[in-house]
Amino acid sequence: MLFGAPWLLAHKSMLQVNQPTKISLYGSDYVVWKDAKGEINALPNACPHMGAMLSEGWCESKEDNSSVVVCPFHALEFDSAGCTVLPSSNKKTLPQLKPLELIIQGDFIWSYGGIEPKIPIPNILNEIASKYDFIGHTADTSVNTELLPMLLNMHDYNHQNGTHRPLFKIQEILFEKFIDNGHQSHAFYDMPTAPVSLAEKIKKPDLLLIPKVIKAHLENHFPSLVIFHGQTVFGKLAQCHLFVPESENKTRTYILMFGEANSPISKFFGKTALEFAKVIVEQDADILGKIYxxxxxxxxxxxxxxxxxxxxxxxxxxxxxEPNLSKS
Incomplete structure (x- = not known):
């Protein structure tokens, strides 16, 4: 599961205020919540009393706008340090749960899962967030597959006209070049699409997002991030695919979408872009379940x-x- 790699657990927009959420990493479950101040907290998900899932409980706000997570079984409250106050006692216990170490960069919530870091967090998402508007997130999905098959699928440039043909009507892949920079790389290729009539576009306006030739630029940051840099008639898109190893046999994936609209009306197509992205993930998850x-x-x-x-x-x-693939 590539211990020592950084994993983007979530974008802050994916967490509702004072709503516990379960996130899994390296075979362990955690409860994550955002308080009214916007601070992010994460604890092991099993209550140390009788093992109830804290993510199935609720949050209680405090006077300073911080909050605690409450066990759904016996209503024990746990603060961000993992401490609680036992019934009939006004004394806080020592930490009973070890918080998951988080690295917050703007709206991005990273973690090494308590493992010593072996590679740095890529800065590209911070750069994208500084230039583009955040459109939203979509397709948060747990797939019953190991991490490696998921990554191989995402970097298989020949699968676009098979797996994703129903969505984009891609006819062929015209590969241009691959630039290998170690744990970072770029792939460039064109994908001609089948002609769409004016009547079809009027009936289904989201087809306007599909050009005659999809010019793909994939920016890859091993192992957790693939960014599709795209250009449509409505502006630029940065479609960020994230991967998280929940366990040895389960991998989570989701998409963060950023864009730069070239006119006010373009912003209305952000929802359509998210819907396209969701279908892409659904198709990838489906094909991974059909492979020996x-x-x-x-x-x-x-x-x-x-x-x-x-x-x-x-x-x-x-x-x-070695080898440096761009030179081989």
Whole structure:
């Protein structure tokens, strides 16, 4: 599960104020909540009394606008340090739960899962947030697959005209180049789409988002982030795909969408962009459930350099070894 990598657990907008949420990482469950001050807290999800899920409880606000999470079984309150006050006692206990260490960068909530960091947090999301408007999040999904198959699927540039053909009517992949910078890379390719009539566009306006040729620029930050940089008639998009290893056999994925509209009316198409992104994740999750994971690969297609990049970095993590794929 690549211990020592940073994982983006959530964007702050994904957490409602004083609403406990369960997040899993490295086989452990945590309860995460945001108080009225916007501060983020995270504790192990099992109550130390009888193991009830704290994420199924609720939050109680305090006078300073901080909040505690309350166990749904016996209403024990736990503060951000994991301390509680036992019934018939006015004395706070020592910490009973060890908080999950979080690294907050603006609206981004990162964690190493309590493991010693081996690679740094990429700064690209901070750069995107400073330039683009935040459109929203979508497709927060747990997929019954190991982390590696998920990453291989996302870096398989040949699957666009198969897995995603029903959505984009992609006809072929015209690969241009791949730039390998170790744990960071760029892939550039064009995807011609099938013609859409004016009548079809009038009937379904969201087809206006699909150009005749989708010019893809994927910016990859191993292992947790793939960014699709796109250009539509309504402006620029940065569609950020995130991955989190919930356990050995379950991987969470979701999308954060940022955009730069070129006119006021363009902002109305943000919802459509999110809907497209949700379908993309649904299609990827569906195909991952239709693959024999241990089957031997006897055929190799052109332009599998993204797959090779993932395998190299996965096998040698946290080191980066030759070959440098962009030069091979």
């Amino acid at each position: 994971p241990n089957s031997q690969q006897k055929i190799k297609l052109n332009n599998e350099v993204g797959i090779d990049w993932v395998k190299r970095n996965f096998d040698n993590f946290p080191e980066v070894v």
